[in-house]
Every structure is written in C-alpha cells, then in structure tokens.
Amino acid sequence: GNSVTQMEGPVTLSEEAFLTINCTYTATGYPSLFWYVQYPGEGLQLLLKATKADDKGSNKGFEATYRKETTSFHLEKGSVQVSDSAVYFCALTPQGGSEKLVFGKGMKLTVNP
Amino acid sequence: GAVVSQHPSRVICKSGTSVKIECRSLDFQATTMFWYRQFPKKSLMLMATSNEGSKATYEQGVEKDKFLINHASLTLSTLTVTSAHPEDSSFYICSARESLAGEQYFGPGTRLTVT
Numbered sequence: 001g002n003s004v005t006q007m008e009g010p011v012t013l014s015e016e017a018f019l020t021i022n023c024t025y026t027a028t029g030y031p032s033l034f035w036y037v038q039y040p041g042e043g044l045q046l047l048l049k050a051t052k053a054d055d056k057g058s059n060k061g062f063e064a065t066y067r068k069e070t071t072s073f074h075l076e077k078g079s080v081q082v083s084d085s086a087v088y089f090c091a092l093t094p095q096g097g098s099e100k101l102v103f104g105k106g107m108k109l110t111v112n113p
Numbered sequence: 114g115a116v117v118s119q120h121p122s123r124v125i126c127k128s129g130t131s132v133k134i135e136c137r138s139l140d141f142q143a144t145t146m147f148w149y150r151q152f153p154k155k156s157l158m159l160m161a162t163s164n165e166g167s168k169a170t171y172e173q174g175v176e177k178d179k180f181l182i183n184h185a186s187l188t189l190s191t192l193t194v195t196s197a198h199p200e201d202s203s204f205y206i207c208s209a210r211e212s213l214a215g216e217q218y219f220g221p222g223t224r225l226t227v228t
Contacts, residue, residue, distance in 0.1 A: 043117060101157075102159075
C-alpha cells in the first residue's frame with residue numbers, strides 16, 4: 001500500500017540554522033508529493049508540492065525535490081527563523097489523480113532565537 | 114487563502130453520549146469535505162470523504178454507523194460520534210476542497226476526550 005515515512009522529532013534548532021526533514025515514500029508509479037505545515041492553533045497549510053520526478057517545490061525559503069530513484073522528498077531550508085516553528089507533515093496522493101492524501105506522522109520543529 | 118473553521122475546538126463528553134463536530138468553509142463553497150483522525154504521534158488517517166448532497170464514502174475499517182457524516186450544504190459538514198467511548202478520544206480534523214482538482218484547506222482540528 002501507499003505510505004509515507006518521515007523523521008520524527010521533536011527537533012530544536014537555533015535561528016539561522018540549516019534544516020533538513022527527511023521524507024521517503026512507498027507507492028506505485030508516480031504519486032504527487034506534498035509538504036504541509038501546521039502552525040500552533042491553526043489548520044494544516046500546503047507549504048509546497050511536486051507532481052513529477054525531478055520537480056522541485058519551493059515556498060517561503062523551503063525546498064524539496066522529488067527523487068524517484070530514492071523515493072524521497074526531503075524538505076530543506078538554509079536558514080530557519082523563529083516563525084518557522086511548527087509541525088511539518090510529508091504527504092502523497094497516489095498516481096491517477098486520487099484525492100486521498102496519505103500523511104507521514106509529522107515532525108515538530110522549534111526554532112529558538 | 115481559504116479558511117476552514119471547526120467547532121468546537123475541544124470537547125469532553127461522557128461515555129455513551131454523542132458529540133457533533135462542525136466543519137465550515139468560511140469564504141468558499143466546498144464541493145468535497147474530508148474527515149481525518151489523528152492519534153498521538155501518529156499520522157492523520159482519512160476517515161471519510163463527503164460530497165454535498167450525497168452519502169459519505171468511508172474508508173475501510175471506519176464504522177459508518179458510529180461516525181455519522183452529513184454534508185447538507187456547500188459550506189458545512191458535520192461529524193457525529195455516536196455512543197462515544199474512551200477509545201474514540203482523538204484529534205479530529207476536517208478539510209474542504211472547492212473544486213475537483215483544487216487544494217484541500219484544513220480546519221484547526223477538534224480535540225475529543227471521552228471520559
């Protein structure tokens with residue numbers, strides 16, 4: 001079946017540190033891949049996405065590249081800010097246009113000044 | 114961006130009672146709404162998909178008679194947990210989508226505790 005595995009936190013970083021959150025997936029064919037972010041007290045928001053191999057999604061300084069050969073979609077940011085403190089979820093929708101999101105467990109990031 | 118609200122944000126109920134959770138799209142009409150459940154340190158699990166005016170489609174293993182979903186209008190879906198038991202305690206999250214290929218917008222979630 002389809003599944004998403006992401007690193008579990010919580011993780012605490014200092015402001016301006018480099019961030020990597022690993023995400024790998026199991027799915028047939030070419031799923032669409034997503035990163036969602038949940039700020040305290042708010043609903044999940046789409047951070048970025050990629051729909052085909054080698055695509056790079058980017059938003060708010062975050063990037064992730066769809067790697068078919070390693071079935072990965074790692075999230076990176078070169079210099080985190082306090083405002084990036086949130087829970088980050090990796091997710092996929094299966095190939096074929098299915099609307100059903102399959103989520104990883106989420107990782108809580110805290111950035112200290 | 115589009116906003117989805119949930120009410121209540123937290124609810125505590127006694128075992129055997131029923132609880133209703135509302136999900137509203139505030140600034141768009143949602144043709145489809147989704148209900149998820151999240152256990153501690155677990156991922157969000159899709160419970161059911163509902164389209165306005167039709168019966169919800171439940172995921173395998175989800176009891177449709179226990180988790181009643183109504184999507185009576187384009188801006189409101191409700192999830193009723195009937196005869197709640199402590200094992201139903203969880204975080205319930207809804208999302209709404211405006212069009213067939215559109216993005217899902219998520220509500221902030223409802224924490225249900227059954228005592």
